[in-house]
Amino acid sequence: MVFSSIVFLSLFFPVVIVLHTAVKNNVFRNVLLLIASLLFYAYGENIYILILLISALINYIMALVIDRRKRKWLLVLTIILNLGILCFFKYTGFIVANVNSLLNLDIKAPDITMPIGISFFTFQALSYVVDVYRRQVPVQKDYAKLLLYISFFPQLIAGPIVRYKDIAEEIDHRTVTADNVAFGLRRFIAGLAKKALIANTMGACADFIFNSGAEGLNICSAWIGAVSYLMQIYFDFSGYSDMAIGLGKMFGFHFKENFNHPYTAVSIQDFWRRWHISLSTWFRDYVYIPLGGNRTGQLNTVINRMIVFFLTGLWHGANWTFVVWGLYHGMFLLIEAFVPKLKSLPKAAGHIYTLLVVTVGFVIFRADTLGEAVTFISRMFSGFTFDAAQMSFALRAADPFTIVMAIAAVLSCGTLERFTSKVSLLEEKNVLTKRENAIQTAVFLCAILALIWCIIRLTGSSYNPFIYFRF
Numbered sequence: 001m002v003f004s005s006i007v008f009l010s011l012f013f014p015v016v017i018v019l020h021t022a023v024k025n026n027v028f029r030n031v032l033l034l035i036a037s038l039l040f041y042a043y044g045e046n047i048y049i050l051i052l053l054i055s056a057l058i059n060y061i062m063a064l065v066i067d068r069r070k071r072k073w074l075l076v077l078t079i080i081l082n083l084g085i086l087c088f089f090k091y092t093g094f095i096v097a098n099v100n101s102l103l104n105l106d107i108k109a110p111d112i113t114m115p116i117g118i119s120f121f122t123f124q125a126l127s128y129v130v131d132v133y134r135r136q137v138p139v140q141k142d143y144a145k146l147l148l149y150i151s152f153f154p155q156l157i158a159g160p161i162v163r164y165k166d167i168a169e170e171i172d173h174r175t176v177t178a179d180n181v182a183f184g185l186r187r188f189i190a191g192l193a194k195k196a197l198i199a200n201t202m203g204a205c206a207d208f209i210f211n212s213g214a215e216g217l218n219i220c221s222a223w224i225g226a227v228s229y230l231m232q233i234y235f236d237f238s239g240y241s242d243m244a245i246g247l248g249k250m251f252g253f254h255f256k257e258n259f260n261h262p263y264t265a266v267s268i269q270d271f272w273r274r275w276h277i278s279l280s281t282w283f284r285d286y287v288y289i290p291l292g293g294n295r296t297g298q299l300n301t302v303i304n305r306m307i308v309f310f311l312t313g314l315w316h317g318a319n320w321t322f323v324v325w326g327l328y329h330g331m332f333l334l335i336e337a338f339v340p341k342l343k344s345l346p347k348a349a350g351h352i353y354t355l356l357v358v359t360v361g362f363v364i365f366r367a368d369t370l371g372e373a374v375t376f377i378s379r380m381f382s383g384f385t386f387d388a389a390q391m392s393f394a395l396r397a398a399d400p401f402t403i404v405m406a407i408a409a410v411l412s413c414g415t416l417e418r419f420t421s422k423v424s425l426l427e428e429k430n431v432l433t434k435r436e437n438a439i440q441t442a443v444f445l446c447a448i449l450a451l452i453w454c455i456i457r458l459t460g461s462s463y464n465p466f467i468y469f470r471f
Helices: 005-024 026-068 072-103 117-131 144-149 164-172 179-210 217-248 267-272 275-293 297-317 320-338 340-344 347-368 370-382 388-398 401-412 415-426 434-459
Strands: none
Touching: 005 026, 005 179, 005 217, 005 320, 005 434, 026 072, 026 117, 026 144, 072 117, 117 164, 117 275, 164 179, 179 217, 179 388, 179 401, 179 434, 217 347, 217 370, 217 388, 217 401, 267 275, 267 320, 267 347, 275 297, 297 320, 320 340, 320 347, 320 370, 340 347, 347 370
């Protein structure tokens, strides 16, 4: 089930939020949310819900053992079990294909379907066990509560990656207020609008171009495709994160922000402080720092960073395009570290440089093969052919692109979000002026209209992908 489906919007969510609001006891609320979360996952995954339950049980038991006997080998065993499950379902075919290619073999890869969200719930479970080992969180002795943390439906299948320590207290003690529900609903609608009205439009344009084959593109159509995907992946993923954060708020949970206007970054280092924050901080805290970070000499720092970005790319999918995308970003981070002037460029120049690097990187990320990526990028910078067929194709691609792209460019700067955050802060302090009250009322009306518009669009369209579901 996806947040932007009619089943979720018209049935699942209304029933769960009404019941959760009506029930005042947190014990019963937790039972309700656990049942709802398992039903939510089972709706699309049926038998694979057992993988989720087994993963949670393994980490529950291992954390209890580690809490009693702090032994590194127990932690290593837990990591191996978690990564073993992840690798089996996500990377078996990839490994077999590469072994076949390397050794000229013909081993048949097993037909394994990857459980949705396995990368997210595996990383959440791992962070919990590591934090128990480090004595940073108390061990959870109630399996149902740990299962709720791992399976909680707002963040289960596409993040953000939530740390146990961030919501441990709220599992047992949380309050649900009308203001929180109203704020969460506005945030959810904003995310839904990002997804249904912008990401889907940009995605259709990107698919139209990428699926046509890179060989027939010129510089115009190549850049339209690249920028379309640049906007699709941001509004798709940040929209889902907004919906998850909004849903969490409505149920009394406070998730950390996952995006901070990454397309306003002025360097690649700045970009990674703003993009998919929950993933980048996860790798920092559980991989980069344990490897030694930047404390063990310049050479080891380079190696550690490239390991992290190799794993970051591989986490996204079983394809060399993802690995190269990760190493590509790691390379630019190293260049910025060794050429400090790149991080001190004038703001406009730094912004252009960053967007150019990120856009080219996402072409590698989107392409099916590295060869296709290379051809596509070459068309972006050398496709100066403008025959009638190529220009006709570019114009057809640009038809739905132009207006929505203009709106996306404005919204990606965060102007609207910063304003609504300011209004919400003033609302909490009860110091809204008449003008701000009027604007707040307008925001509510716009939210209602946006929700109606989204439902109409979703009802009338079968195109509704979520990019990060496959991760």
